[in-house]
Amino acid sequence: MRTDDTDVSTTKPSKRQHRAAMVAEAASGGLKAILVKMALLGVVDAVALYGLFILFLQQQWLIFALVALVTLVVNWIYFTPGKLPAKYLTPGVIFLVVFQIFVVGYTAYIGFTNYSTGHNSDKAQAISALMSSAQERVPDSPSYAVTVLDQFGTLSFLVTDPGGEVSLGSADSPLAPVNDATITGGEAVGLDGYTTLSFQDILSRTAEITALTVPFSDDPNDGALRTNDGSSAYLYLSSLVYDEQADTMTDAQTGTVFSDTGDGAFVSATGEEMLPGWRINVGFDNFARAFTEKGIRTPLISVTLWTITFAALSMATTFFLGLFLAIVFNDMRMKGRKFYRVAMILPYAFPAFLSALVWAGMLSESFGFVNQVLLGGAQIPWLTNEWLAKISILVVNLWLGFPYMFLVCTGALQSIPAELEEAATVDGARPWAVFRLIKLPLLLVSVAPLLIASFAFNFNNFNLIYMLTGGGPRDAAADVNVGATDILISMVYKVAFTGQARDYGLASAFSIIIFILVAVISVIAFRKTKALEELNR
Amino acid sequence: MTVNTKNLLRLGALLGVATLALAGCSPASSDDTAGDAASASTLTVWIDAERVDALKPAAAAYTEKTGVEVDLVSKDNATLKDDFIQQVPTGKGPDITMGAHDWLGELVTNGVVSPIELGDKADDFLPVAITASTYDGQVYELPYAVENLALLRNADLVPEAATSYDDMIAKGTATGVTYPFLVEQGVDGNPYHLYPFQTSFGAPVFGTDSTGGYDAAQLEIGNAGGEAFAAWLSAQGKTGTGVFNTEITGDIAKTAFTSGDAAFWLTGPWNVGAALDAGINLAVDPIAAPSTGAAAPFAGVKGFFISEQSENKVAANDFLVNYMATEDVQTALFESGEVLPALKASAEAASSDPIVAGFAAVGAEAVPMPAIPAMGQVWQFWGIAQAAIINGEDPTATWQKLAADVQGAIG
Amino acid sequence: MTSVDEGTRVIPQKRPFTFKRWFGRTGWRHAIGIVMVVFSGFPLLYVLSASLNPQGTLTGSNELFSQVGFEAYARILNSPDAPFAQWFGNTIVIAGTTSILTVFLGALAAYSFSRMRFTGRRVGLLTLVLVQMFPQLLAVVAIFLVMSTIGDLFPAIGLNTQVGLIMVYLGGALGVNTYLMYGFFNTIPSSIDEAAKIDGASHARIFFTIILRLVAPILAVVGLLSFIATTNDFVVASVLLIDPEKQTLAVGLYKLVSNPNYADWSAFSAGAVLAALPVMALFLYLQKYIVGGLTAGSDK
Structure with missing residues (x-):
């Protein structure tokens, strides 16, 4: 593996020549490395500087500071000697922080807000949505043809009513008849002293035009003309009045006042909430709800037990089948290993939801392949009996998951030197003993953390449950929407996302609770499997 | 010496980096001014993947007429609504999205859609389409198609339409095929497909208020008609005639009917193509009623919504109201999907096809699927109760529990 | 036996x-x-x-x-608004790039965890696994926010770009698979590195020319796992990639069946069969590295 560059230096080890050799080392092999490093860092810094430039122009100071800081740190790490671990870890960690840690942080943050259906955006957007929905067309009012005019930057509507009468009005002056308008096809299209806006002009001034309300008369109760498309206008009355000073919404018909009481929506004195509201911070409310919600509390213990059982069994079955197969097909004497191995990967190469659908069809009670063909017309309720459904879930998950473990174990087996096995075999050890005493302990060094990760993955394996049984079979007599195969995460999904209501805040709070649960179990498991002790080697 | 060399190299590296960095900067700064002018006259429209082809000519013609670019983005139907609700507040959402009227409750409550003023054009649409597109007295959707269930009949097996449910079963059984009548169910039931039978017994989900909209306060599902329906359903299930079976999924029903093993099939226009392609001599009949009332299915109205945060509202309104609401465009959309157009003129033209006419005749009886948020509470209990009844649970008790659970959840 | x-x-x-x-x-x-x-x-x-x-x-x-x-195959290959060949190419490029970079970033990290001793090492290792245990219910919303912010400032790597998508995938480069590599690195005697160090080889040289060859089997396994995961990802790709000609196979194919009433299962199945082919081919190609490692390891 050693390269030839260093050969010169080893012949005459005088101090000077030794130094020269080091220069040579730096200049030949080292120079190449430095050049590559330079080029890579150059690209990174070029991108960063460009980014900083853009951020500077857009005055995004927070992001500017962050990018600048990260760029400086990266350069510092790679341009100063030492800090080896940082040199190796930085690239991956940057992506990890931006895309994974941020997701975790964002989810945690949402757990403390009321983000849900009806509290989907900020207050300004909620007000504008309320006001635009509140524009009610005056009953039995006609449709007016309208032409948008401009005079010194002020917009006006040139209106032709269904009777052919032409009038002009703007935001400040109510409609007044005009008689010298240019008429084309029964519709007024221009007026002296005003510029008629073309469709293109209208498009470029969309915001101004959709916001323009032209009073019909001096009496505000007559309504005002508005246009959505720039060519026809209708008479509207707003059913809501927003008072910016007092920050209240008033129902124009009933006079009920809705005010912002800090609950993320305008609320009336009687507690009636006006939606859409907006997102606010609600502290620990979601966590409190997580423990008091009926749909969660009642089945909590049974679901938690099943979740842990499911995750543990899924991990164990996939691992042992994968490991067993990896060993079986790791024999050099066996012909056709390649073929078998490829077949083993097949379940992993197809989209899981497609396979889950096929399995659901195959396990159907009256029509499925398993009952109809394999079992000759038996009526076994694979997916509708509580216990059989649990078994079915485990079998399907075994099918979906063993190829992963098979691949990983096949790879990990290669780290076990063949001599070790040969020596043991020559010493007369039985294959089972060789496996149990030599291979398995060595293998567990590499895969123990993976088993814990597999446990955690299955703990949150929402997709499988959702696709195969939807958590069912559900007991129709129970008054909560939880079935026999529901795991914690799918139960959370059902509670937080029923029908049209999506409660992201509650779901996030649950995510955090579940995460803490999984993390604690995992950390304990890490301790137990001595995976962490192994680090101190 | 050595130290110097190393430092020199390092300095060189720094300089190189700086040069590259500067080189990176210079060409890039020029292109960020161009963006605004283009986006002002581009409408982004999210649509179902199946409808892209149908809209392309319409979009191109609109661009030619007005200069407004229409960017059609085909979206996954399953994630479209959630993506829309999440992305509109960020300002990154589309200007217009295609959708279904039963999303209205969620969209309006989230403040992500803007009302559409149809003006006098409202009269040009089928009444059910306008009723469905209205929420809290405002129209938010420009409808383009009305979907509802109807009864497909294999005319080679049964030459005449059935006059009632019992007549249908008798005629179907007389043919000797495996399934006299098929209706799609599932482990958790399928209330959508059973709703026509339920309405025939006089048990809608909600009553209506003075404006014709559904009123969550008037829960009708648990009335006497509902219990009569439950008893009837039980008689068709596992312990009765066995016509209804929760094991019959959409796939199984489709395979059975297209291979000629079924006489009647209660399904929607989406399965017509498969039946015709399989060479079935297809007739579309009104849904055979099991009781005295008409068997009224749910109508689903497809249409377009305008984003509340759109910066191109004028163009969006103009495109929808003055362009998408025209007969040519609605007819073109019809031809892509064979679903009854929402515009009267196009619907009439389309009804020259007996199959479309069959669906349209049933659609005249159809009621819009409720879009009010309370409906979400209904769905989670409804199907499971029906499935339990089909599978032999006590019908009256199960139905009463359903009504009580729904009432409890709506509060 | x-x-x-x-x-x-x-x-x-x-x-x-x-x-x-x-x-x-x-x-x-x-x-x-x-x-x-x-x-x-x-x-x-x-x-x-x-x-x-x-x-x-x-x-x-x-x-x-x-x-x-073969009508279904013909249908997806010829459909004008389903540029299947393009999706296929995109998938291979995106999954290929992602898996190579994932292996690279992961191996760098695994090497430092295995061979170097520094503060925060144990915590760091544990964190890598724990982060991936977090329920991903809101991941899409969060990733959309990040990418739309990035896209506002740098359109070339923001929403609707394949580079952006690859970056998101690289967020998962350090994780469980790093652990797998770490375990494998640990089984390689450190006497090998030390011998090379005495010979004057730099840490980078030891890593790139000696260690990486010895751990080839696990690199191949991780590369394959990452390739498969990227190929099958639908959730992130469907939100980030908007233009049909930029999308991946998974995104394109799911659209065929996302509306249950209009689901075209034969076309989807045909697409899934075709999509499985590169995975099979890659596995066949990588097998020699995965199993060939047996002999490479015993040489040393």
Whole structure:
């Protein structure tokens, strides 16, 4: 593996020549490395500087500071000697922080807000949505043809009513008849002293035009003309009045006042909430709800037990089948290993939801392949009996998951030197003993953390449950929407996302609770499997 | 010496980096001014993947007429609504999205859609389409198609339409095929497909208020008609005639009917193509009623919504109201999907096809699927109760529990 | 099971073939292999059958292959608004780039965890696994926010760009798979590095020219796992990639069946069958590295 560059230096080890050799080392092999490093860092810094430039122009100071800081740190790490671990870890960690840690942080943050259906955006957007929905067309009012005019930057509507009468009005002056308008096809299209806006002009001034309300008369109760498309206008009355000073919404018909009481929506004195509201911070409310919600509390213990059982069994079955197969097909004497191995990967190469659908069809009670063909017309309720459904879930998950473990174990087996096995075999050890005493302990060094990760993955394996049984079979007599195969995460999904209501805040709070649960179990498991002790080697 | 060399190299590296960095900067700064002018006259429209082809000519013609670019983005139907609700507040959402009227409750409550003023054009649409597109007295959707269930009949097996449910079963059984009548169910039931039978017994989900909209306060599902329906359903299930079976999924029903093993099939226009392609001599009949009332299915109205945060509202309104609401465009959309157009003129033209006419005749009886948020509470209990009844649970008790659970959840 | 052979190993003379001996040696492995081929392959026959039946439903019937035709394949390959070939190419580029970079970033990290001792090492290792245990319910919303912010400032790597998508995937480069590599690195005696260090090789040289070769099997495994995961990802890709010509196979194909009423299962199945081919090909190609590592390891 050693390269030839260093050969010169080893012949005459005088101090000077030794130094020269080091220069040579730096200049030949080292120079190449430095050049590559330079080029890579150059690209990174070029991108960063460009980014900083853009951020500077857009005055995004927070992001500017962050990018600048990260760029400086990266350069510092790679341009100063030492800090080896940082040199190796930085690239991956940057992506990890931006895309994974941020997701975790964002989810945690949402757990403390009321983000849900009806509290989907900020207050300004909620007000504008309320006001635009509140524009009610005056009953039995006609449709007016309208032409948008401009005079010194002020917009006006040139209106032709269904009777052919032409009038002009703007935001400040109510409609007044005009008689010298240019008429084309029964519709007024221009007026002296005003510029008629073309469709293109209208498009470029969309915001101004959709916001323009032209009073019909001096009496505000007559309504005002508005246009959505720039060519026809209708008479509207707003059913809501927003008072910016007092920050209240008033129902124009009933006079009920809705005010912002800090609950993320305008609320009336009687507690009636006006939606859409907006997102606010609600502290620990979601966590409190997580423990008091009926749909969660009642089945909590049974679901938690099943979740842990499911995750543990899924991990164990996939691992042992994968490991067993990896060993079986790791024999050099066996012909056709390649073929078998490829077949083993097949379940992993197809989209899981497609396979889950096929399995659901195959396990159907009256029509499925398993009952109809394999079992000759038996009526076994694979997916509708509580216990059989649990078994079915485990079998399907075994099918979906063993190829992963098979691949990983096949790879990990290669780290076990063949001599070790040969020596043991020559010493007369039985294959089972060789496996149990030599291979398995060595293998567990590499895969123990993976088993814990597999446990955690299955703990949150929402997709499988959702696709195969939807958590069912559900007991129709129970008054909560939880079935026999529901795991914690799918139960959370059902509670937080029923029908049209999506409660992201509650779901996030649950995510955090579940995460803490999984993390604690995992950390304990890490301790137990001595995976962490192994680090101190 | 050595130290110097190393430092020199390092300095060189720094300089190189700086040069590259500067080189990176210079060409890039020029292109960020161009963006605004283009986006002002581009409408982004999210649509179902199946409808892209149908809209392309319409979009191109609109661009030619007005200069407004229409960017059609085909979206996954399953994630479209959630993506829309999440992305509109960020300002990154589309200007217009295609959708279904039963999303209205969620969209309006989230403040992500803007009302559409149809003006006098409202009269040009089928009444059910306008009723469905209205929420809290405002129209938010420009409808383009009305979907509802109807009864497909294999005319080679049964030459005449059935006059009632019992007549249908008798005629179907007389043919000797495996399934006299098929209706799609599932482990958790399928209330959508059973709703026509339920309405025939006089048990809608909600009553209506003075404006014709559904009123969550008037829960009708648990009335006497509902219990009569439950008893009837039980008689068709596992312990009765066995016509209804929760094991019959959409796939199984489709395979059975297209291979000629079924006489009647209660399904929607989406399965017509498969039946015709399989060479079935297809007739579309009104849904055979099991009781005295008409068997009224749910109508689903497809249409377009305008984003509340759109910066191109004028163009969006103009495109929808003055362009998408025209007969040519609605007819073109019809031809892509064979679903009854929402515009009267196009619907009439389309009804020259007996199959479309069959669906349209049933659609005249159809009621819009409720879009009010309370409906979400209904769905989670409804199907499971029906499935339990089909599978032999006590019908009256199960139905009463359903009504009580729904009432409890709506509060 | 193989106990019959103990004596025969040292006597290499030819002996007459007996079924019992063959079965004891490798035959039983074939028996297991055949059982597993049936178990893993059978459900996929439904997919294959559906793909060959132009009007096919996925699970409507147990009469597989009642109709055989290639209309569904022709349909997806020729459809104007489903640029299948383009999606196929995009998928290979995105999954290929992601898996190479994932292996690279992961190996760098695994090397430092395995060979260097620094503060925060244990916590760091644990964190890598724990981060991936967080329920991903809101991941899409969060990633959309990040990418839309990035896209506002740098459109070239923001929403609707493949580079952006690859960056998001690289967020998962350090994780469980790093742990797998870490475990494998640990099994390589550190005497190898030390010998090279004494010879004056720099840490980078040791890593790139010595260690990486020794851990080739696990690099191949991680690369394959990452390739498969990226190929099958739908959730992130569907939100980030908007233009049809930029999308991946998973995104494009899911649109065929996302509306249950209009689901085209035969076209989807045909697409899934075609999409599985590169994975198979990659695995066949990588097998020699995965298993070839046996001999490479024993050389040293």
